[in-house]
Amino acid sequence: MNARPVTSILFVLLDRFTLISLASAVEPLRMANQLSGQELYRWYTASFDGTPIWASDGVPITPDSSVDAAPSADIIFVCGGTGIQNTVTPELVKWLRAQARYSKRLGGICTGSWVLARAGLLDGFECSVHWEWLAAMQEAFARVTVSPSLFTLDRGRLTSSGGTAPMDMMLHFIGLDHGHELSAAISDMFVYERMRSEQDHQRIPLKHMLGTQQPKLQEIVTLMEANLEEPIDLDHLAEYVQLSRRQLERMFQKYLHCSPSRYYLRLRLIRARQLLKQTPISIVELAVLCGFVSTPHFSKCYREYFGVPPSDERLATHERTVVQKPVINVVRKPMPMSVLEQARSEATFGSFRRLKSSLG
Structure with a gap:
């Protein structure tokens, strides 16, 4: 692996940020250093004024510094959580705009993209946010394209929804920086069965997109989801409600900005992609299970929607899931002085780099 400059990342923690989302973003960076045996990433935390801050689960966190005293960073992530509208201050907006003028790459985790949008830093960009805030962001920021995707990388903006989605974003980011083999090895270490991509959407309960005012639409979508193998004719769906x-x-x-036939097709294709990536079912059988009249028709629809034919998707998924046994090299060290020093005591330290060297 060629030596590259260390990428430094600052996580700005807002009051009641979600701890699981922060951990999901940080841990892949730690493991990238550990498996590569070198410091690829360096990270810091900050609250706006440097004082301790509470996570949404009530855990108090003492950050490394205030935002003004934080070391210079290549990427700045705003980590949001609950009550995000009440955590955006004029001072924070001013500071973020200043970072954007310095051409910093900016990101949002969970509801952090709301803050970037509030600062006008997502105008003309596509972004992701936790599904609870999709409708609110679409309503509040007309110049921002809010995506239901788990994460979105759009030029200098890196945004993800909450929960474990930041891990998928970071794995993708690390793969772009240092190769997919490293991100796959990190995924294996976390027993993370499948790295999800930007094409993977959040599972958004329809009631959170529509409220309680469209029970018939919700009923129709429920029927669609329950009848993917044998799609119901649209006339019969309409008659049913x-x-x-x-x-x-x-x-x-x-309400859903597409035709019912297009929405139904999307449900079937998403289901097909899940089966394609997660099971050994043949493409011929998979097409039948997802309601397509023929394999060529399925392949055509799949390629048009996801950008790759299902056969290539299956091959890429198989290549990513080939498990390489890490080289074991246990190193005993005294009390570590840093995160990287601590990683040196792990059996997998440098194993990915040594594996790459042995493979030539």
Whole structure:
């Protein structure tokens, strides 16, 4: 692996940020250093004024510094959580805008993208946010394209939804920086069965997208989800909820911004992708299970939606899941002085780099 400058990352913690999202973002960086046997990434935490801050689960966190006293960073992530609207201050907005003027790469974790949008730093960009805030962001920031994807990398903006989605974003980011083999090895260390991509969407309960005002639409979508192998004719769906076909079309266009047939196709393709990546089911059988009349038709639809044919997707997934046994080299050290020093005591320290060397 060629030596590259260390990438420094600053995590700005806001009041009631989600601890699991922060951990999901930081741990892949730690493991990248450990497996490579060198310091690829360096990270710091900061609250705006440097004082301790509470996570959403009530755990108090003492940051490394205030934002003004923090070391210079290549990337700045805003870590949000609950009550995000009440944590955005004019001082924070001013500071973030200044970082953008310095051409810093900016990111948002969980609800952190709300803060970037509030500062006007996502205008003209696509971003991800936790699904609870999708509708609110779409309503509040007309110049921002809010995506239901788990994470979004759009030029100098890196945003993810909450929970474990930041791990997928960081694994993808590390793969871009240092190769997919390293990110796959990190995934194996975390017993993370599948690295999800930007094409993977959050599982968003429809009631959070529509509220409680569209029970018929929710009922139709539930029927669609339960009948992917044998799709129900749209006329029959409309009749089931006592609507005309035209009313059904208008309802989907108004609330889901697509036709019912397009929405149904998307559900089937997403299900097909899950089966393709997670099971050994043949593509021929998979097409039948997801309601396609023929394998060529399935392959055409899949390629148009995901950008790759299902055969290539299956091959890439198989290559990523080939497990390489790490080289074991236990090193006993005194009390570590840093995160990297601590990693040296792990059996897997440098194993990825040594494996690459042995493979030539």
